[in-house]
Amino acid sequence: MSDVIWDIMKEHLDEAEFLVETWSNCVDSPKFSYAKLRAGPEERLLAHLEGLRIGGPSVVQRLLLPALSELDDDEFRSAAVCLAILHGAGVEACEQLLASFDQAEAVGHRGLVRGFSLSQRDGLVPWLGRDLDRLGPQVLASRLRIFAAHRVNAGQQLIAWLGAEDLNLQRAAAQLARHTGAPSALRLLHPMMQHEDDALRWAAIESGLIRGQMPAWLAVPREAFSRGRWQREALGWLAMLGDASVHQRLLAALRDTPTPALVWAAGLSGRPAAVDLALELLEEPRLARLAGEVVCAVAGLRDDEPDHWLDRGVRVGEAPEDGLPPLDRDDLDQAVIQSGDDKLRLPNPDALRFWWAQRRGQFDPQLRYSNGAALDLPALARSLAVVPTRRRHPLALELAARSTGRAQIATWALMGAQHRQIQDVFARLAFADFQRGLGLSVGS
Known part of the structure; x- marks a missing residue:
């Protein structure tokens, strides 16, 4: 390729990095709706990823794969490189990406988690799930966080992960539990709802709320009225349910x-x-x-x-x-x-x-x-389409809980992926009651 083309490829990668960061801000913003984000930063991001894909294998070998060794200090660069490889590279390059992911640390590792979580490559989840038994707890925990982003139902596998000794792995497993209805796994969340670790305790409570576990609801007032780390989220759940x-x-x-x-x-x-x-x-x-x-x-x-x-x-x-x-x-x-x-x-x-x-x-x-209409399923669907992105997250959480986990929309996913999820959810779910709620026991 000519020097001019390489300059263009580098610009594509630089712009992809910028747009991953921009998108990450816009997905939790009072300024952007679902449609505005999809037609703006997301469309531009995908266009730059496509530009890198069109560059072919030489771009992967000479630009993207070498960048994997320079990722530890730049989260959004890491995410952009990860997305670009997963968007258009072959199996061998993806295997090198996965090897780098399993070895990465700190900021670069977080960026790769972000990239894997946002990617919509066909076969991604089975590929990431093929070798879980050989992974150490830290790497496995990162894989589970990616599975949670992709709404993976891990079923009975969760039992071993929830019972692990590693705290970080327990946190990730508790977060992933919101996507399973397996009673034996969900029961393991109950003692975690009293755990001294803030992150584990809240992951267990929130997954329990989504799956209709009463011990989770009983744990919410403590979090809501204690001025702790999760107070705002807990007060939100009291308001929603x-x-x-x-x-x-x-x-x-x-x-x-x-x-x-x-x-x-x-x-x-x-x-x-x-x-x-x-x-x-x-x-x-x-x-x-x-x-x-x-x-x-x-x-x-x-x-x-x-x-x-x-x-x-x-x-x-x-x-x-x-x-x-x-x-x-x-x-x-x-x-x-x-x-x-x-x-x-x-x-x-x-x-x-x-x-x-x-x-x-x-x-x-x-x-x-919600947004001027009595809150029911159609009103919630309309709100998801028009309200600012920061208000879509609690709407989706309430929908998940009101459906006991049967209708979950990943509002931190790319808007194109969300569009498919929304179509699927509202095709399957005919009714959810948003007007009735739960009470609190005396002294809560």
Whole structure:
């Protein structure tokens, strides 16, 4: 190949690295929907991977495989190289990739896990599962995390992994357990829900919630009201699966001691009363953006109506209270790839209160809502298609739990893969009740 072509191939790889990072930010962002992410960063990423594939075996041998020895300090470079090899290389090159994966450490290893998790190469899962018995616990744990990303049902194999002595392997197995319905394996999660290790305990609880294990639900209040590492996630689960009395308790706690975690949970409750309370927090600098998101999540307020918002979200290097940036500094390309609470738009309090006052009577206080519609299976499907990507994750988790694990959508997968999953899930699942919930025992 000419020098010009090699320059192009290197540019393809550099751009793929950039777009893996961009995609990873956009998949948990208040700025991107499913469609916008698929038609933007994801389409560009796939185009650069295809450009590398078209380069043929010489690109694999001279550019991609040599890069495997330089991966330990760059997670997104590792992911891009992994994706490029899996996208178009032959079996021998893929075997070299797998050997590097089994030997890699630290940041480079995380990048390869990311790449394997995102790849949609045919036969990937059976290939990764063919030699599990010979692997050490750390490498095996990484394989299990990839299997979890691909929604693999490991069945009875989980029993040995959940009973392993290695803590990291137990964590990965507990995470993978959400994709199996094997009662003997799920029972092994129960003691893990009390484990002193935060990561293992939460993986067991969340898998148990998805699979309808009552001990998992009983463990959630401890996590939700202890100010621990998983408090925000646990409060979210109370909001998603709790009954009206649980929602009243969450909103009372928010009224007494407003925190970002409780505002997030209020939005997941779907209750019109959560909107009422959120409107009281619109002048709170620390909570205003999240409170505005509650109005969107429950009542269906659009985040692209300029009159309702004072800025486009905080930029890197700006404090939340800085408000609307000057027009000459309004770099949309930078703004849209950010994620996190501060990247939410700052609401206009008077405008939001007027908007809600006109619509409040249309909402039944006894029902839960998503994006302005009473929450049922069709409403959830519509929400998955239109809400910002950061709000799709809890929707998918609630769907998984409401279906006791039968309907799981991997919202951290490439959008093309998610499209197929969504079509499959909603073709199979005719009904799920999103209005009834679970109560908490006295003293929880």
